[in-house]
Amino acid sequence: MSSIKQVINEAVEKGKEVYDKVRQPNPIRLRDLIRQIRSAKTAAEERSVVNKECAAIRLTFREEDSVWRCRNVAKLLYIHMLGYPAHFGQMECLKLIASPRFTDKRIGYLGAMLLLDERQDVHLLITNSLKNDLKSPTQFVQGLALCTLAAIASPEMARDLADEVERLLKSSNAYIRKKAAICAVRIMSKVPELLEMFLPATRNLLSEKNHGVLITGITLITSMCVQSPDTLDHFKKTVGNLVRILKNLVMAGYSPEHDVQGVSDPFLQVKVLKLLRILGRGDGQASETMNDILAQVATNTEATKNVGNAILYETVLSIMDIQSETGLRVLAVNILGRFLLNVDKNIKYVALHTLLKVVHQDNQAVQRHRTTILECLKDADITIRRRAMELCFALINPSNVRTMMKELISFLETAETEFKAVCSSKCVTAAEQFSPNTRWHIDTLLKVIIAAGNSVPDDVVACTIQLIAESGEAEQQYAVAELWQRLSAAPLDTQPLLQVATWVCGEFANFLSLVGGGVSEGEVVAVYQRILWSSQCSAVTKQYAITSSMKLASRMPGTNSLVAQMVSAYGSHLNVELQQRGVEYTQLFTRYDSMRGPLLERMPPFERSRLRVSQDAAAANAAAAAAAAPLANGLHNNNNNDAVAAVQAPSQSDSNALLDLLGGLDDSANDVPVQVKSAPLPPAGTGSLNSDILDLLGGLGGGGGGDSGGTLISRTVNNGGILDTGLGSASNNLLDDLLNNSSSNLNNSTLANNTINSTNSLPVSTLPSSDEYGSLTIYERNNLRLVMTFQRQDSLTTITLTATNSSTSCNITDFLFQAAVPKSLQLQLLTPSSTSLAPAASLTQFIRVNNPNKAVLRMKLRLSWFADGVKIEDQNEVNNFPPALWQY
């Protein structure tokens, strides 16, 4: 018995010992922990210090020790900053917040802001503590609660605590009032319908003397105006007050409390300027009220320091955005011109950024600074170069295209890879728009392809080929000479150049004998062999080359046997596409030699089909397509031999794809989800949608059909296949699919930026250029950005709407865009490319506006979507469309 007792006693003793060892009576101080961690020499050592401390902290947490809780949470926050997990401290933060001691609350709220965010379930618990603290008699406790609420409020918290915040917004204490105003901003952004509740409390905010309350009050009013157009109207009457506030700031003498390097409260000035901009936008009367003060700020602000330039920058933005006088606008652009010459990179960047915004309103004024802008292309800073490049493209016009293009091509040569695709596409568009003659145009495109190397998007290759195919013989001869030189000397690692060169040299092989002293057949075959056997060339390049060699053989009969040899070797190539080509072409050399000549005839120049409303064109295209179908079928019926069927596969499957497309279209023609708003479209309107798609298809058929057996055609067939499936589900995805196919090497973001450019340069659908109208950001709130770009054909404007999810984590679903235009216009909304947006993803939607009366284009928008399951609705009015859309 006694031995059992002894054993138990011993065990208890041991347990106590172990317990004492693990449990440190006094946890080490924050300062000492930081010192310990900093003295760790290796990452592993640091980890072991942190792990040991975390274990100790967990233990004291478990013991519900309230004496050391504050110290432990503080240590945990440091550990958290180093990147270690610290979520087990969340509950402890809440306990600290609930403590009556200010020290505990201060650390508790700090921890809550760092460790909790909107998504945490612990919010229910924190809401209660916040509610209590918002009622605290100590202003600093109230301040802590407000500050935390403003940083981490979720929609539920916003709803639960809005009343308290509204009460504090009317508090007599400025310290509380200013923080409550920011809280109100956060609450409104989480739960938009709570806006009304804060409206009465804003009445006195603008007559406030305290700058803290004034600046937060203006922030609150600004976000109200941005959020709701009705509220915007409500606040129009405050323009006078705002002008007075600004005037007082500018005119008042030196006040040490708010002075920043000789400027009186720049933070407040910028806030006022921003609100004035929002109130004056599209409102002549309001704009007039603020004209004088804007002029005053623009002329009186000292521009030697960053702080003065910050104000000038904001002033320029306001002047350009409201309906200000011409003189004032000139003043604003001149300020930007001065910015451009500034040695400070930041100011230079801001100038380029802003010029880019205003270049479409005032091109002439910006043109004056062209030389300086071109200089910026050579800047060491990538951000500045990008801005300068965009601006340069916006500045190109027929009179300066030669010099601008020269500069841009030399920029392209040395540019980073990320620039090359975008820049080369833009060069192509600009060249097409402004080229003085075909020779120059061909030269430019070739230079672009050479300069951009492998970063050239596919559409640039297609565009160049199209241009050469449809130009005159002299130009073709010139192109052959130029490209032969490149082809025979070029390294084999620049695919786009090789593709263009092989296509042209094959198609126009008859000109090869005229190049220099004449190129011998042996030389030509040697070059082709080099490409076809090289491991550096991509499969696509080889596809171009193998088809080109076939054409070569039919134009230069002396090369027949060598080409036949090369081609037959491809009959066993690993790449299916190339193997198929090899087998097919071998058949052409053997059994169907008689058909070889006619099949490899020179292609007729591609027809450029434009998006036209004309129904005749559509009808003609439909007829052409219908005519192509039986032909293909007939061929198929006549030849039961598989191999030959394969030879014809391109043309046949192409027309089948075409038929499928048409079929798909017919099926869906009735249920093409077209939203007609505001004014019902005449029947011709819906007709025009179909005809446009037909038109596109016509282009596809025309481009492909002519090139029987060409390489291009295999691409077209591929396109057709994908299109086919795409069409089954949504016929309007047509354009997007085309775009995706033709520039699949572009990543999504460049694609989004460039959608229009690629459309322009696609041979299948050459649209009139969009650059002249620029792009317009019509909406930018709630993590959603909507940008419009325009194309106009007579009275019909096609608007490409690109919606981008600008958040980094939130998923947008069920995106719905609705729009209305004035009665004299007709509006048609096509189905968007998607209705959901992952973070940073974009979708496009085409909008057509028919404006036969050349009325001023305005648009009311209604948007709705679910952001991570939370429904957001918003509306907006767009009044700043480029006037060139109806003044022509």
Place this chain on the structure above:
Amino acid sequence: MQFMLLFSRQGKLRLQKWYVAHPDKAKKKITRELITTILARKPKMSSFLEWRDLKIVYKRYASLYFCCAIDQEDNELLTLEVIHRYVELLDKYFGSVCELDIIFNFEKAYFMLDELVVGGEVCETSKKNVLKAIAAQDLLQEDEAVEGALREIGLY
């Protein structure tokens, strides 16, 4: 302002303040990405970069980088002034502030920021008012500390 980061030249995070909710993982990714990008930039480059859909404004003070993410419509130049104001406040509070002050008193640096910027918006433009508020709150803490000590020895 969407968030603010302070980090050292060695890429160590010294302070992070988020005004827009992100999961912890996303925050770490963003932080890592920005620190690498900014540290790779040369001193003669501008203080701005476009990153995702945000504008990043950063400035180096001695061994510390101050970096803010702002929305498209926000004023970059003024954001530089906000950063500068914050540095001035820290300087006044610590008396010629250095990185070590911020490491060992990181909570104070947070408190200071919370008096200047609330919910991503500047809420006080007077340096004096910010320092006054901080001093008053520090005093509250000191009183509590004294009270605690007195209670411990049974005098309260």
